Amino acid sequence: MKEFLEGSHAVAEVVKLCKPGVVSAYPITPQTHIVEDLAQMVSDGTLKAEFVNVESEHSAASVVLGGEAAGVRSYTATSSQGLLYMAEVVFNIAGLRLPVVMTCANRAISAPINIWNDHQDSVSLRDTGWVQLFAENIQEAADFHLLAYRLGEDKSMMLPVMVCMDGFILTHGIETVDIPTQEQVDKFLPPYKALYKLDVENPISIGPLVDPEYYLETRYALQKTLEEALVLIPKLTAEFSKVFGRTYNGLVEGYRLEDAERAIVAMGSVCGTVKDVVDELRKKGKKVGLLKITSYRPFPIAAIYDALKNVPKVAVLDRAVSLGSFAPLASEVRAVFTGKKKAPKVISSFVVGLGGRDITKHSIKEIYSLLTAKELHGEYIDLKPELLTPEFKG
Numbered sequence: 001m002k003e004f005l006e007g008s009h010a011v012a013e014v015v016k017l018c019k020p021g022v023v024s025a026y027p028i029t030p031q032t033h034i035v036e037d038l039a040q041m042v043s044d045g046t047l048k049a050e051f052v053n054v055e056s057e058h059s060a061a062s063v064v065l066g067g068e069a070a071g072v073r074s075y076t077a078t079s080s081q082g083l084l085y086m087a088e089v090v091f092n093i094a095g096l097r098l099p100v101v102m103t104c105a106n107r108a109i110s111a112p113i114n115i116w117n118d119h120q121d122s123v124s125l126r127d128t129g130w131v132q133l134f135a136e137n138i139q140e141a142a143d144f145h146l147l148a149y150r151l152g153e154d155k156s157m158m159l160p161v162m163v164c165m166d167g168f169i170l171t172h173g174i175e176t177v178d179i180p181t182q183e184q185v186d187k188f189l190p191p192y193k194a195l196y197k198l199d200v201e202n203p204i205s206i207g208p209l210v211d212p213e214y215y216l217e218t219r220y221a222l223q224k225t226l227e228e229a230l231v232l233i234p235k236l237t238a239e240f241s242k243v244f245g246r247t248y249n250g251l252v253e254g255y256r257l258e259d260a261e262r263a264i265v266a267m268g269s270v271c272g273t274v275k276d277v278v279d280e281l282r283k284k285g286k287k288v289g290l291l292k293i294t295s296y297r298p299f300p301i302a303a304i305y306d307a308l309k310n311v312p313k314v315a316v317l318d319r320a321v322s323l324g325s326f327a328p329l330a331s332e333v334r335a336v337f338t339g340k341k342k343a344p345k346v347i348s349s350f351v352v353g354l355g356g357r358d359i360t361k362h363s364i365k366e367i368y369s370l371l372t373a374k375e376l377h378g379e380y381i382d383l384k385p386e387l388l389t390p391e392f393k394g
Helices: 007-017 032-044 057-069 080-095 120-124 138-152 182-188 215-244 270-283 301-308 328-336 361-370
Strands: 002-006 022-024 050-052 074-078 101-106 131-134 161-166 174-178 252-255 262-266 288-293 295-297 313-318 346-351
Touching (some): 057 080, 080 215, 101 120, 131 138, 252 270, 262 270, 262 301, 270 288, 270 361, 301 328
Parallel strands (some): 074 101, 262 288
16 A cells, blocks of 8 residues: 655554564664654554663663564664664674664764764674665665565574664655555565574573684674575565565666666665766766665675676765775775676775765766776765864864
8 A cells, every 4th residue: 555654654664564572762863753653553552562661772672682582573773873882782683693673764973963864873883793774765665674574584594684774864754655465464474483582491592602612603604694695685575576566686776787887886865866867867878877785784796796897987985984994885896896807997986975965966976977097085075175174173
């Protein structure tokens, strides 16, 4: 059924259809509307779950860890500093192989404090062992929660999944969204049956002390499972398409790349703007395309290589920085082509939209014009040089 919904409300509706038994979160902008809706659903009796009020994001993550450890499908959501406050538990959830689903309403990191969108929060926790899926629009954000539970709970995975949606742009934006029926969801997402759980009748240990004789193997197992997810995700999205009629690859999406001489690589809501610019430039005879990264973790190395190996010039857009080094997405895209015979001649890096600064069509056209024979490393787009006074820099 199609409804005109705010992104947060759409996500809450889909999470309800997934029937989590435990929901716990601490309010933080711009995530708050999602868990407000879920709390109301629990209060109204339309969602039969335990909504656990907590005093912090660290506690919220601990509650959903405990829920999953007891064999109950669990859900949480957060943003920005809240995600960083969770960090200790976020690593634990992955290490314990507990398929929690979390919405990250992407928001900039302090200081200075900023409540608007960029990707610094989830990108900073890319090495935790969680799957990270980035949504371009509200429909994707809603649908990816269905995929997240199905993927994370697959018996070959048993890993947590983070659905990343751009704060305010998607959480507070309003679009027409196709909300599935409960029957459709039940067909795609079976009831959760944990492979292992805390049970007084059949006691086990979860998270014991592991000495150097075993620890390396636990990390290796996580790595190999995430590599296997690169095969499983396209299979699940194909099944998703049969049930719901919407098609995703789940790893990457190429847009007008077939004969492209220049390509832009990006994640999240900016991809919609890039597509508009690509269409405009194509009308002027410019052979340009977009490669949208959906799965940031696991990183789809082979899919990126196949999509870009014949494109001479590539621009990578980052809405995050690795201070003191190169922009994170650009670094990984470059690494894909290290030592390869077929590779773009130019892979330039552009940092855009930090702290919610608008990424306009003009911004994208400027990036396109800067794709020359010379690689650019971390070029900041729409920078205001007049602000970079000695006093401003401290």
